[in-house]
Amino acid sequence: MEYTLKRKLDTFLLEWKANPDRLPLIIKGARQVGKTSSITHFAKNYRSFIPINFIEDPQYKTIFEKGFRPENVIKEMSLLNPDWEFIPHDTLILFDEMQECPDCTTSLKFFKLDGRYDVICSGSLLGVHYKKISSVSVGYKEDVEMHSLDFEEFLWAKGYHQEQIDSIFEHMKNLEPFSTTEFNVWLENFREYMVVGGMPAIVDKFVSQNNYSGVLNAQKKILKDYEDDITKYAEGLDKGKIKNIYNHIPVFLAKENKKFQISKVAAGARNREYVGTVDWLNDAGIINQCFCLDQPELPLKGNYKPNDYKIYFRDTGLLIASLDDEAQRDLRANKNFNTYKGAVYENIIADVFVKEGYNLYYFKNDKPPLEMDFFVRTADSLVPVEVKAADNATISLNNLIKKDSYADIKFGIKLANKNIGFNGVFYTFPYFCAFLLKRWLAEAKV
Numbered sequence: 001m002e003y004t005l006k007r008k009l010d011t012f013l014l015e016w017k018a019n020p021d022r023l024p025l026i027i028k029g030a031r032q033v034g035k036t037s038s039i040t041h042f043a044k045n046y047r048s049f050i051p052i053n054f055i056e057d058p059q060y061k062t063i064f065e066k067g068f069r070p071e072n073v074i075k076e077m078s079l080l081n082p083d084w085e086f087i088p089h090d091t092l093i094l095f096d097e098m099q100e101c102p103d104c105t106t107s108l109k110f111f112k113l114d115g116r117y118d119v120i121c122s123g124s125l126l127g128v129h130y131k132k133i134s135s136v137s138v139g140y141k142e143d144v145e146m147h148s149l150d151f152e153e154f155l156w157a158k159g160y161h162q163e164q165i166d167s168i169f170e171h172m173k174n175l176e177p178f179s180t181t182e183f184n185v186w187l188e189n190f191r192e193y194m195v196v197g198g199m200p201a202i203v204d205k206f207v208s209q210n211n212y213s214g215v216l217n218a219q220k221k222i223l224k225d226y227e228d229d230i231t232k233y234a235e236g237l238d239k240g241k242i243k244n245i246y247n248h249i250p251v252f253l254a255k256e257n258k259k260f261q262i263s264k265v266a267a268g269a270r271n272r273e274y275v276g277t278v279d280w281l282n283d284a285g286i287i288n289q290c291f292c293l294d295q296p297e298l299p300l301k302g303n304y305k306p307n308d309y310k311i312y313f314r315d316t317g318l319l320i321a322s323l324d325d326e327a328q329r330d331l332r333a334n335k336n337f338n339t340y341k342g343a344v345y346e347n348i349i350a351d352v353f354v355k356e357g358y359n360l361y362y363f364k365n366d367k368p369p370l371e372m373d374f375f376v377r378t379a380d381s382l383v384p385v386e387v388k389a390a391d392n393a394t395i396s397l398n399n400l401i402k403k404d405s406y407a408d409i410k411f412g413i414k415l416a417n418k419n420i421g422f423n424g425v426f427y428t429f430p431y432f433c434a435f436l437l438k439r440w441l442a443e444a445k446v
Contacts, residue, residue: 005200006156007034013042017118022117022142024108026098028316029146030285031124031229034200036319039094039120039147039330046118048086048091051075068107070114074204087109088116095363099123099233105368110138124229124285148198148315150355151435155189162286172433172440177419183430187417190432191335194348197317215242219321223312226286234280242277247285250312251320253343257425258310259292271307278311288312288350290360296372296400298382298408299428300361310362312350319347342389345431346373349387349415350433371398385437386426388416401425412446413437 009027016022027035041050044330052060063076074086085091093111095104099119111119121141149157155165168186171178178186195215196206202218230242248265252258260278262269281287292308293300312369313319320331323326331344350360353374363372364385386397397412402425412426421428427446 009038009040027122027144033148035122043092046092048085048087051094053096056095068110089118093119095121111139147355154193169436185430191240197315258313273297293363294362294365312347317349343390356438381410384412386414
């Protein structure tokens, strides 16, 4: 596929190249999020590009046998491909699918000290293997995580200009409601993003065709590829149990209580039998975990229950593709996202928040009954975020803000299919504003 999509990583890479003290990069992320395409596009800024893919060309795994110093590695590479040209200070070397050859990370220290060549490592399942390699070349590498397209990148793909996208933020900053046209256009784009998801090949197909033809089949192929990855890479774990959890994610999200419960995976299943399985899916970039807070208060780190969590698909388009045929047809044809217990809306907000750099937390208490979907924070306060699939009561949000017992909470946010508003207690924003919440919290005087 010809590179056509503008990605935020493009700007990051250009800024990285402009830094004279740049470190070798390790770019990790789930499969098919666009890592290799972005790096290859960026490589046009060099006179020479040396791409090595350790899956497609396994013979290159031997290039480190005589040591990790650049002169040794380059000599071995040149023997395997004499056409490659290594131009000092104008060559980019890509070690792709590095999970197949973790040894390549050891060479990063030596490439940095040598200083003549830029090196980027990339891989699809680095999270799974990263415990083995994270201590290698410490201080001589920079780690970057790439996700599928966020909503802003999706709008770029649709042809919207930055000034138009920035106008969304101006409405939020000024608490100015959108016009009917603005609201309907941005909402329709957000609904498209929910169905299509952010996988680059699928977004490119959707935008170029301007319809959903072939989108579902492409999504189902990625879901199958993820299953194949479990079979291939889940070392030391019961692959059947990982697949069982993976296939049950829509089942958990369909429940009123979306909490992950091992008893719902298989009859008689026990937590100790599934140790490490959810972690594997998270490390592989397939799911997002949202942990239940002990108490709705700061600090967030350490204030959560590690065994009490919800599971969301990283990509909401893949969640929809994994549903039963009837639910899919309803969502695609009728845009009836209020069905499925609000799971689709929760999933997309979880995805948006993770792409904004947030960790995911929720809160649930039975006595007194209190439940909140997500929490974010400012420098000095905790901000509850309620995700409303329908415009019904916001009892928990009001209680969290108004009760003196929750001192860290000064205001809240409700995300719904409603226009911008503030009632003196919480701010209401349309769903399509969620990708700007972090910026709004930083810049708005709230």
